[in-house]
Amino acid sequence: MHLTDLDLLLWTAGFGAHLILFCVLLIRRRYREFPIFSAFIFSNIVRTVALFFVQQHGSKASYFYTFWSLGLLDTGLQLAVVYEMYSHTFRPFGRWARDIRDTLSWLLVATIVVAAGLTCLAAPPVRLWMQAVVIKCNFFSSVCLTELFVGMVVLAVKSGLPWKSHVARISQGLGVYSGIDLLIETGHSYFGAVRHTQVYAVLSHFRMTAYLVCVAYWIVMLWRNAPEPRKLPDSLRGQLIRLQRSANSDLEKIRVRK
Amino acid sequence: MVNTRTVVYLFSVATLVTALLVIAAHYLRRARRSSRNDWEKLLKRLIAVDRSSIAEVALDIIDESGQQRRDEGSATLDAAQIWKLVGGLDGLEVLAANCAVLIDLAFYVQQWYPEALLVTEQMRLSAREIQWHVERLRGAKKTGKLESAFPMYAQRAVATYYLMTRRILALYELGNHVMLADLERTL
Numbered sequence: 001m002h003l004t005d006l007d008l009l010l011w012t013a014g015f016g017a018h019l020i021l022f023c024v025l026l027i028r029r030r031y032r033e034f035p036i037f038s039a040f041i042f043s044n045i046v047r048t049v050a051l052f053f054v055q056q057h058g059s060k061a062s063y064f065y066t067f068w069s070l071g072l073l074d075t076g077l078q079l080a081v082v083y084e085m086y087s088h089t090f091r092p093f094g095r096w097a098r099d100i101r102d103t104l105s106w107l108l109v110a111t112i113v114v115a116a117g118l119t120c121l122a123a124p125p126v127r128l129w130m131q132a133v134v135i136k137c138n139f140f141s142s143v144c145l146t147e148l149f150v151g152m153v154v155l156a157v158k159s160g161l162p163w164k165s166h167v168a169r170i171s172q173g174l175g176v177y178s179g180i181d182l183l184i185e186t187g188h189s190y191f192g193a194v195r196h197t198q199v200y201a202v203l204s205h206f207r208m209t210a211y212l213v214c215v216a217y218w219i220v221m222l223w224r225n226a227p228e229p230r231k232l233p234d235s236l237r238g239q240l241i242r243l244q245r246s247a248n249s250d251l252e253k254i255r256v257r258k
Numbered sequence: 259m260v261n262t263r264t265v266v267y268l269f270s271v272a273t274l275v276t277a278l279l280v281i282a283a284h285y286l287r288r289a290r291r292s293s294r295n296d297w298e299k300l301l302k303r304l305i306a307v308d309r310s311s312i313a314e315v316a317l318d319i320i321d322e323s324g325q326q327r328r329d330e331g332s333a334t335l336d337a338a339q340i341w342k343l344v345g346g347l348d349g350l351e352v353l354a355a356n357c358a359v360l361i362d363l364a365f366y367v368q369q370w371y372p373e374a375l376l377v378t379e380q381m382r383l384s385a386r387e388i389q390w391h392v393e394r395l396r397g398a399k400k401t402g403k404l405e406s407a408f409p410m411y412a413q414r415a416v417a418t419y420y421l422m423t424r425r426i427l428a429l430y431e432l433g434n435h436v437m438l439a440d441l442e443r444t445l
Contacts, residue, residue: 092379099386114274121267143274150282157285160361160382179278186271190264 003055010208015048017215024223030166036084037170040077047074068134075141081174082148088167089156100159107151115143125192135193139185146182149175165226170218177214181207303359305352311343312353315413316420324421337409344412347395347404353419354392357385360422384422391415 003011022041025031031038047070054066086104090097096104119140126132152171156163163171184207191199318335321327335343344350361382391411398407 092375097379097383099383099390118267118270118274121263121270123263123267146278150278150285153282153285153289157289159386160358163289175282179275182271182275186268190268 006205010205010212011048011052013212014208014215015045017212017219018044018048021215021219021222024219028223028225030222033088033166034084034170036077036080040074040081043070043073043077071134072137075137078141078145078174079148081170082145082152085167085171085174086148086152089152089161089163090159092161097159097161100155100161103155107148107155111144111147111151114147115140118143122189124189125194127194131193135185135188139182139189142178142181142185145174145178149178166222169221173214173217173221177211180210184210300359300362303362304356307349307352307356308343308345311345312416312420312423315340315343316417319413320417320421324424335409335413337405340409340413340416344416347392347399350392350395350412350415353415354389357388357419357422361385381422381425384418384425388415388418388422391418 018041022038022045025034025038025041050070051063051067054063058066090100090104119136122136122139124132124135126135149171153175155161184203187203188200191203193200315335317327319327319333327333345352361378391414394411395404395407398404398411
């Protein structure tokens with residue numbers, strides 16, 4: 001497999017950016033709050049190293065299978081990161097807020113149906129069936145991630161559940177990148193991998209650059225601390241607890257009445 | 259040569275992207291506006307309601323402490339009386355709009371004291387429940403069943419609103435006496 005200087009530059013920059021971000025997660029102890037996101041970043045470091053060695057010492061076939069196996073893992077982890085962000089936002093007490101459970105289920109179903117429908121419509125011109133599978137899988141995951149990001153924004157605003165500072169930053173980065181990726185994967189699906197290989201490569205470089213900007217954004221935002229909360233006075237805490245106890249039964253009593 | 263399937267594909271993706279962009283922009287703007295709220299702006303968004311009417315409808319099924327009433331004098335209001343006191347569907351819409359503001363008010367307190375989440379979450383759920391009742395009434399209006407549906411849903415919504423405003427006032431009473439005076443005037 002031939003790599004251009006630009007390929008190598010983007011590859012090295014991506015590796016370095018992930019390494020810095022992972023150090024930020026460790027030094028600032030963000031991995032405690034975001035274990036899945038940290039695992040996702042760590043997997044990208046491992047992936048880059050593994051692919052580099054396979055590319056240098058392995059066969060073309062082994063590179064192909066390693067690339068796409070790790071690509072699937074990457075997509076799975078991206079979806080898991082989305083789950084982690086949803087979990088931080090919509091599980092204020094460790095349980096999914098009861099008013100959004102149904103909406104979440106519908107959102108998930110709608111996301112998959114729309115993404116699957118569009119993926120079925122895509123007919124990228126390819127030489128090998130595997131190329132079509134790869135292009136379609138990438139397209140499917142980019143549609144899913146973008147829809148889930150927008151769904152998260154809508155749900156958070158409508159339900160009145162605010163994003164915490166770092167959750168918002170991670171979600172925004174991933175969401176904007178997913179949106180750009182959706183357009184790029186549409187381009188990949190349209191141009192395919194037969195006649196327009198140059199266009200395919202340019203689009204891939206653009207995607208990698210967009211992702212680098214996203215990682216840089218995460219580095220800065222996750223290095224910064226979230227705004228300090230004020231300390232709740234003990235007297236107010238006691239009164240709030242009493243208030244909460246009485247509030248808990250209010251709605252139940254109203255609901256019971258027929 | 260671009261075939262029909264490709265045209266449909268590109269058109270569908272363009273439609274999806276446009277829809278997602280519009281939706282995201284709209285809700286991000288709303289989120290930004292909420293986070294920039296200050297006390298004065300929030301109060302200006304509240305729509306004045308007849309507090310005595312709200313109390314009358316709510317206290318028909320609950321007592322002052324929020325307990326469900328089971329005495330003989332409870333649940334005496336009929337559909338027409340509730341309709342008049344609440345101000346019909348428009349009146350419920352006002353309560354629903356005020357609920358959104360009340361969530362923001364509670365959130366405003368939470369910005370100072372994140373540990374107040376317990377209370378604000380209860381407020382949020384109450385407000386969402388009122389919105390649900392209003393949605394049901396909208397549906398009943400469309401199907402011509404508003405008259406029969408109104409007492410059941412409207413009275414519950416009003417009772418929930420009543421309890422929620424009391425909780426908000428209690429929350430502010432604990433935290434900020436100056437703000438409480440403003441809030442009592444508006445609610």
